[in-house]
Amino acid sequence: MTNIYHITHHVHDNSIYVFFQGCNFQCKGCILKQLIWDCHLKDDIQRELQAINDLRKLSLDEFKIIVKGLNVKRAVLGEGEPTLDKELPNIISMLNALNVKTHLLTNGYILDKKFIEKLEKAGLSSTYVSIKAYDNDTHRFYTGQTNEPVLDNFKLLSKSRIELMAESVLIPGLIEQDEIERIARFIASIDSSIPYRIDGFIPIHDASWKVSSQEDVIKASKTAKKHLKNVRYMHSKIKVKGDVINIYPKMKGR
Numbered sequence: 001m002t003n004i005y006h007i008t009h010h011v012h013d014n015s016i017y018v019f020f021q022g023c024n025f026q027c028k029g030c031i032l033k034q035l036i037w038d039c040h041l042k043d044d045i046q047r048e049l050q051a052i053n054d055l056r057k058l059s060l061d062e063f064k065i066i067v068k069g070l071n072v073k074r075a076v077l078g079e080g081e082p083t084l085d086k087e088l089p090n091i092i093s094m095l096n097a098l099n100v101k102t103h104l105l106t107n108g109y110i111l112d113k114k115f116i117e118k119l120e121k122a123g124l125s126s127t128y129v130s131i132k133a134y135d136n137d138t139h140r141f142y143t144g145q146t147n148e149p150v151l152d153n154f155k156l157l158s159k160s161r162i163e164l165m166a167e168s169v170l171i172p173g174l175i176e177q178d179e180i181e182r183i184a185r186f187i188a189s190i191d192s193s194i195p196y197r198i199d200g201f202i203p204i205h206d207a208s209w210k211v212s213s214q215e216d217v218i219k220a221s222k223t224a225k226k227h228l229k230n231v232r233y234m235h236s237k238i239k240v241k242g243d244v245i246n247i248y249p250k251m252k253g254r
């Protein structure tokens, strides 16, 4: 059995987004605390999914049958923490055998040397490591965990064959411009060509921080660009392109 409980199809780039149950962090602003389904789905679909109370995870075979029926070219393995899934290397191998490129979104906490080797062998194309904070007190406060393994494993990943990218969330009042600059400096100390994406914070109901303004996100990306060659950003005003379709769990009548 895998930890996969939800799949969506993003039509504009013919990719699937695969959601995994469970995480080893408890981020205070994690969107999954509010909505365990893809937030890019239309509101009526989200409401129908919210009414489901018997979440059923897929076996590897069931997942394979679903992917085969879609003819997609790319799979984003993230939302929840995919590295906690014992089947992850098998999921990646299976997708590769179907000519589907795999992209892992992870907090990097347990991605040690042995694990990285397994993912390399399975044929993982790329990984986005979310670096929540460089300052360890801030990291512990926000996630409940130390960032030391994250930073160490990021260095290990930079030496692997897997394409490496990083991502952070700008959170007004917590992860500010100076913290983004510290993270950018850390990444640049390894390789200034590693791509870095800054996401504006989107508040959830029990988090006390406000939404990041477009201006602040752009300012943070300019700060990161002082150290890194390839910086992108996302904020709440940038809309996802094309339709997003729910694939799993199946809903009655759809």
Ligand code: SF4
Residues within 6 Å of the ligand: 023, 024, 025, 026, 027, 029, 030, 031, 032, 079, 080, 081, 107
């Ligand atoms: S690492 Fe990601 S999935 Fe896990 S709690 Fe943090 S934001 Fe949520």
